[in-house]
Amino acid sequence: MNAQDAVEKGAKVLPRHEVTSVRGENGVWVIETRDRDSKKHRFQARVLVNAAGPWVSNLTDSVIDGAVSRSMRLIRGSHIVVPRLYAHDRCYLLQNSDDRIVFVIPYEENFSLIGTTDREHQESLNQVTISNDEAQYLCASVNDYFNSSISLEDIVWSYSAVRPLFDDGNADAKSITRDYRITSETDGTGAPLISVLGGKITTYRKLAEDVLSEVNQALGVTSEGWTGSSPLPGGSFDFLRFDNEVEQLKQDYPFLSNSHAHRLMRLYGSLSREILGDAMTYGELGRFFGGNLYENEVRYLMEREWAMSVEDILWRRTKEGLNLSDSEVRTLSNFLKEIINEPDSSSNDGGALAGSSTVQSAT
Ligand SMILES: Cc1cc2nc3c(=O)[nH]c(=O)nc-3n(C[C@H](O)[C@H](O)[C@H](O)COP(=O)(O)OP(=O)(O)OC[C@H]3O[C@@H](n4cnc5c(N)ncnc54)[C@H](O)[C@@H]3O)c2cc1C
Structure with missing residues (x-):
């Protein structure tokens, strides 16, 4: 899955x-x-x-x-992230005059995520970034509905991607x-x-x-579907009891801050314990990189989730990039270079540190 x-x-x-x-x-x-x-x-x-x-x-x-x-029709969608617009934990769906909706979602504790757009993507697939026009459009949607207003200067991060839509002959992207x-x-x-x-x-x-x-x-074989109610790795608990799981994690690791325990449980579920191991203090989580990112988590991401770069760790697997300074990012980058060169790193089969053979068969 x-x-x-x-x-x-x-x-x-x-x-x-x-x-x-x-x-x-x-x-x-x-x-x-x-x-x-x-x-x-x-x-x-x-x-x-x-x-x-x-x-x-x-x-x-x-x-x-x-x-x-x-x-295929390639339609770009972009999102912006701004400092949190409101304190509660609900989302808003804003109905726009162009018949589209824009959402505003609480994001990574201190931010709000606003998206998305529908633009025909004619540039290279290696260059997918938000246009000035899209950023203005998302700010304007928020400003139509919220008491406080936002502008391009409030954007702390943005990300864009391309939807490959089956070409059904419809002229209008949305x-x-x-x-x-x-x-x-x-x-x-x-x-x-x-x-x-x-x-x-x-x-x-x-x-x-x-x-x-x-x-x-x-x-020429048969098998039944089985994924309908199977949990993802680390997700083998009742989602309605998520807060209890966070509390349990904090009881097991009393040194964890609320926001750290919450982030770990949201990303890794019960696999958080594999990251935290026997640690009894923050000092035992290894090097500190900023935000609430520690060496144990970085190593876990490289060994178990194929992370290979700073970008993988700070933006693809986590969003800790929002919380690290430029110098902290450089420290992390140097650390990755160090551990990729560690002598026994190639024995971590299955992870980013794994080696690979050259001729294989698959079905
Ligand atoms: C802006 C936007 C908003 C979206 N919002 C939602 C939403 O709200 N809800 C929802 O359910 N879905 C949403 N989606 C859709 C969802 O993100 C996609 O359905 C999903 O990510 C598709 O996953 P995938 O693995 O099929 O494709 P991808 O994640 O695109 O993966 C394709 C992979 O193929 C690899 N690849 C390409 N060429 C090669 C090659 N030659 N050799 C080896 N590998 C190659 C690429 O590197 C990539 O890793 C959204 C998508 C976009 C773009």
């Missing part, structure tokens, strides 16, 4: 491997990848699933030999379907290719089960 869970069930995850060429040979896919050290790897697979999100058409058009071209499509085909040699077009996080389990039923069909 997520990459960690997949590894527990026997999957191999290879981060930072770009699929550079795919061709069918006698009904089997031969896949070449390039890792971040530019080393080439070769794999074989009986079935291939193209789940490359906004890059799905790059794969069908330029990488997978003989694949049917898939037309009206294109957000539903997903799954396509299935075989190449000239009989190798099966399944492509995922569009999708939402809210429906990803359903989508994944639909993909698996296509995979099963291609392999």
Whole structure:
């Protein structure tokens, strides 16, 4: 259900491997990848699933030999983060005059998250950033409804991404379907290719089960869906008892501040205990990097969640980037360089510190 869970069930995850060429040979896919050290790897697979999100058409058009071209609409959505606009913990949905809604959500304790936009993305997929116009639009939405007003100077961070929407012929970006499509085909040699077009996080389990039923069909096997009520790693507790779980964590680790315990439980659930281990004091969590980020968590992210860079740790896995100063970020960056060079780092199989072999088979 997520990459960690997949590894527990026997999957191999290879981060930072770009699929550079795919061709069918006698009904089997031969896949070449390039890792971040530019080393080439070769794999074989009986079935291939193209789940490359906004890059799905790059794969069908330029990488997978003989694949049917898939037309997608690339629609950028941007968010801004500002100092917290109100004290309570509810969200607002603001109805705009352009028939769109904009949300305002309490974010990372001291901030408010405001989003999103719908803009046709014509630039490169490697350059996805908020435009001045989008930032103005989001500020204006808030200013139409809130007593206090915000401007571009209040934005402490922004992030943008591109939605790969199935091209249903709708001219208006906000009206294109957000539903997903799954396509299935075989190449000239009989190798099966399944492509995922569009999708939402809210429906990803359903989508994944639909993909698996296509995979099963291609392999001639059957299996029942099982993810409907399965918890994610660390999430094996009643969500309505979340506050009790935070309290329990604080009882087990009395030195933790409220906000730290809350953040750990929200990100890692019961796996927080793997990060905290036997620590009885803050000093036993290792080096301190700012915010409430300590060495134990950084190592956990590298070993268990494939984090490889400052960006991974501060913005992708956590949002502690909001709380660290420039000099604290530099200290973290130097620390990452140090531990990547630690002598036994390559034995941490499955994590960012893991090594990888060059020829493997997969289904
Ligand atoms: C602005 C915005 C707002 C959204 N809001 C919501 C929301 O409110 N609710 C909701 O449910 N969903 C929302 N979504 C949708 C949700 O984010 C996506 O459905 C989800 O992230 C898709 O995940 P994915 O794994 O399919 O694709 P992605 O997360 O895009 O992953 C695709 C992966 O393929 C990799 N890749 C590409 N090319 C190659 C290659 N050649 N070799 C190897 N790897 C490659 C990429 O590096 C990437 O990691 C939103 C999306 C956007 C952009």
